[in-house]
Amino acid sequence: MNYEIMPLGADACRVVLAGRADAAAVDAVEPALSALLRETSGHVLVDLAGVPFMGSLGIRMLISVARLVARRGNRIAMTGAQPQVLEVFETMALLDLIPHAPDQDAALALLAG
Amino acid sequence: MIERNDGTETERTMMSRAAVPDGPVDGTVVHALVVEAYNTELRRVPVGAAPLIIGRVAPAAIVLEGGAVSRRHCLIDRTGDQVRVMDLGSTNGTYVDGVRVAEPVLLADGARIQVGPHTLRYERRRRGEALAAASLASDIARARDYVNALLPPPVADGPVRVAWTFQPCATLGGDALGYHRDGDWFHAYILDVSGHGVGAAMHSVSIMNVMRQRALPGIDTRNPAAVLTALNDMFDMEKHHGMYFTMWYGVLHLPTRRLDYSAGGHHPALLHHPDTAEVRPLPGRGAGIGTMPGYAYRTATAELAPGTRLHLFSDGAVELADGIAEPWGMAQVSATLCAPGDWSEAPDRLYRRVRTLSGMRPLDDDFSVLTLQLA
Numbered sequence: 001m002n003y004e005i006m007p008l009g010a011d012a013c014r015v016v017l018a019g020r021a022d023a024a025a026v027d028a029v030e031p032a033l034s035a036l037l038r039e040t041s042g043h044v045l046v047d048l049a050g051v052p053f054m055g056s057l058g059i060r061m062l063i064s065v066a067r068l069v070a071r072r073g074n075r076i077a078m079t080g081a082q083p084q085v086l087e088v089f090e091t092m093a094l095l096d097l098i099p100h101a102p103d104q105d106a107a108l109a110l111l112a113g
Numbered sequence: 114m115i116e117r118n119d120g121t122e123t124e125r126t127m128m129s130r131a132a133v134p135d136g137p138v139d140g141t142v143v144h145a146l147v148v149e150a151y152n153t154e155l156r157r158v159p160v161g162a163a164p165l166i167i168g169r170v171a172p173a174a175i176v177l178e179g180g181a182v183s184r185r186h187c188l189i190d191r192t193g194d195q196v197r198v199m200d201l202g203s204t205n206g207t208y209v210d211g212v213r214v215a216e217p218v219l220l221a222d223g224a225r226i227q228v229g230p231h232t233l234r235y236e237r238r239r240r241g242e243a244l245a246a247a248s249l250a251s252d253i254a255r256a257r258d259y260v261n262a263l264l265p266p267p268v269a270d271g272p273v274r275v276a277w278t279f280q281p282c283a284t285l286g287g288d289a290l291g292y293h294r295d296g297d298w299f300h301a302y303i304l305d306v307s308g309h310g311v312g313a314a315m316h317s318v319s320i321m322n323v324m325r326q327r328a329l330p331g332i333d334t335r336n337p338a339a340v341l342t343a344l345n346d347m348f349d350m351e352k353h354h355g356m357y358f359t360m361w362y363g364v365l366h367l368p369t370r371r372l373d374y375s376a377g378g379h380h381p382a383l384l385h386h387p388d389t390a391e392v393r394p395l396p397g398r399g400a401g402i403g404t405m406p407g408y409a410y411r412t413a414t415a416e417l418a419p420g421t422r423l424h425l426f427s428d429g430a431v432e433l434a435d436g437i438a439e440p441w442g443m444a445q446v447s448a449t450l451c452a453p454g455d456w457s458e459a460p461d462r463l464y465r466r467v468r469t470l471s472g473m474r475p476l477d478d479d480f481s482v483l484t485l486q487l488a
Contacts, residue, residue, distance in 0.1 A: 059404075060357060
């Protein structure tokens with residue numbers, strides 16, 4: 001799995017994940033991704049368009065990021081999740097914790113509150 | 114090299130050497146093959162100065178079962194710090210990282226050698242690291258034994274009969290299951306801790322012990338939502354090294370056959386009636402246990418007809434690694450579990466199917482299936 005973090009407007013960043021979020025992939029990227037996110041400020045938009053599979057460790061990573069962002073008083077949203085990944089999020093009630101928007105504009109609206 | 118042919122066939126992987134070679138001081142590089150063979154635990158075979166033959170029969174140093182393995186299949190040869198594999202004219206070929214071996218191939222650390230359905234991973238490590246790896250493997254084996262010891266025995270008679278298959282993966286995947294009768298009620302659950310390894314297994318053991326000892330003070334354990342809410346409070350992932358778990362928990366009232374159930378992020382259970390062939394998933398939307406403090410779980414209810422079967426299963430039954438030969442998901446799991454046949458064989462039937470689909474490679478996750486058969 002690859003990731004990229006880029007600025008999004010003045011007060012947010014966009015995290016683009018790509019590839020299967022299985023145990024091995026998450027183990028490989030989570031420490032560096034978490035460290036980078038701790039150095040950012042503002043809201044976080046997670047773009048999942050390139051993620052065909054989300055395993056339990058991938059979900060754990062998303063929850064950890066959500067808790068990190070919430071602790072610093074910012075908001076988090078997701079966009080682009082593929083149907084099978086959205087189904088996993090539904091089963092896990094994850095969308096109660098991290099809302100999902102159908103496109104980036106809607107996601108930005110969520111982040112703006 | 115001359116093959117001694119004593120005609121001995123074997124049904125399992127055999128090792129001819131100790132796990133870690135004696136002698137060299139720390140810092141010495143040791144070479145090993147990690148053998149991932151069907152239906153066996155992961156094994157580490159040192160590669161010493163003498164060439165190693167891999168084949169289907171003794172006296173090959175590594176004996177692997179199966180018709181796709183030739184009697185003398187391939188040879189591992191070490192010169193100094195260089196380890197090569199050469200094919201010995203095997204019928205089905207030897208592959209290194211997916212490429213068929215024609216000439217001897219120099220192995221890089223982590224190279225995967227494919228022999229029939231089996232995989233052997235080449236590892237090059239300093240002796241200290243090799244000893245640590247052997248020690249970890251031993252710890253994992255002990256943890257696996259402990260989890261196994263906590264699982265209740267199958268139930269062969271009574272109003273609810275129970276069969277299950279629990280096959281932990283090599284690194285342990287944190288699955289657990291349990292059930293017990295409580296007067297007119299029958300409780301059953303399955304759970305799956307996020308992550309792998311001894312940590313995940315320790316977490317699943319902690320939860321199992323809470324469930325076994327009914328250690329949920331003030332909680333009516335016949336109320337599934339109350340049980341999950343209490344567990345969610347007790348096992349907040351922030352206080353448990355970031356680990357959460359998914360769970361399906363149900364309580365059957367035997368006189369009325371009313372099933373109350375609740376789920377936290379787990380796959381739906383399947384209700385199956387063999388007479389009508391009706392299959393109905395019992396969905397369980399709810400937060401993974403430990404992920405959201407204060408989450409309000411809900412209890413759902415289903416009325417079960419006599420003779421109904423209930424199947425519970427974990428991620429390892431549904432989510433297979435990439436590269437399998439055909440699509441696999443909930444629909445296929447359901448069709449396999451609910452295929453005609455003896456109720457008690459359903460868990461093993463699904464396990465065999467999953468193993469076949471995975472090319473007999475070791476599974477990436479624990480495999481757990483629990484089947485309940487109502488009278």
